[in-house]
Amino acid sequence: MDLKEHIRAVPDFPKPGILFYDISTLLMHAEAWQETVRRLTDEVAPYKPDMLVGIESRGFLTAAPLALEMGIGFFMVRKKGKLPGETLEYSYGLEYGSDTIEMQADAVTPGQRVIVLDDLLATGGTMDASIQLLRRAGAEVAAAACIIELTFLEGRSKVDVPVHTLVSYDS
Numbered sequence: 767m768d769l770k771e772h773i774r775a776v777p778d779f780p781k782p783g784i785l786f787y788d789i790s791t792l793l794m795h796a797e798a799w800q801e802t803v804r805r806l807t808d809e810v811a812p813y814k815p816d817m818l819v820g821i822e823s824r825g826f827l828t829a830a831p832l833a834l835e836m837g838i839g840f841f842m843v844r845k846k847g848k849l850p851g852e853t854l855e856y857s858y859g860l861e862y863g864s865d866t867i868e869m870q871a872d873a874v875t876p877g878q879r880v881i882v883l884d885d886l887l888a889t890g891g892t893m894d895a896s897i898q899l900l901r902r903a904g905a906e907v908a909a910a911a912c913i914i915e916l917t918f919l920e921g922r923s924k925v926d927v928p929v930h931t932l933v934s935y936d937s
């Protein structure tokens with residue numbers, strides 16, 4: 767199955783000049799979404815992670831079914847101000863704008879092996895920030911995985927763990 771047939775490209779969203787790769791159409795197609803989850807599971811399972819991590823918000827959609835499929839837990843890296851209790855934070859630049867992410871300080875125990883999931887790797891800033899944040903919390907980040915990679919932005923070079931992606935776009 768060609769997953770690209772189920773990913774919609776929307777010009778000039780959220781700003782002029784950005785071609786937005788929308789997974790909404792992938793989520794709406796049950797077989798394509800099942801295939802996506804299966805393929806991501808195949809990429810991630812060999813690392814034998816203790817936990818998965820989903821990056822807000824489309825990363826939650828990606829991490830949650832994988833965690834269920836693999837029989838392990840997952841937790842959220844969220845935009846600032848959304849998580850209760852003691853949190854750790856990290857600020858980073860995006861393809862468009864900037865942001866600060868947070869996680870709950872007790873989400874991992876030191877040495878726990880995690881894999882970070884998101885829908886899309888663009889500049890790699892969000893993924894890199896998440897990895898730095900997770901390490902601050904004591905996690906061992908084994909790998910990162912995304913459905914989509916925008917290869918022309920070279921985000922992979924910013925990420926210092928193995929990166930697994932299912933489909934890539936060069937423009």
Ligand SMILES: O=P(O)(O)OC[C@H]1O[C@H](OP(=O)(O)OP(=O)(O)O)[C@H](O)[C@@H]1O
Nearest residue numbers: 822823824860861887888889890891892
């Ligand atoms: O590699 P980068 O340049 O950092 O960009 C990738 C990030 O941008 C998008 O999230 P967005 O901030 O649009 O949030 P959303 O998932 O809540 O829509 C995407 O889901 C990734 O998290």
Ligand SMILES: Nc1ncnc2[nH]cnc12
Nearest residue numbers: 785786787788861886888
């Ligand atoms: N071009 C893009 N499409 C969808 N999500 C994105 N996040 C960052 N860049 C993006």
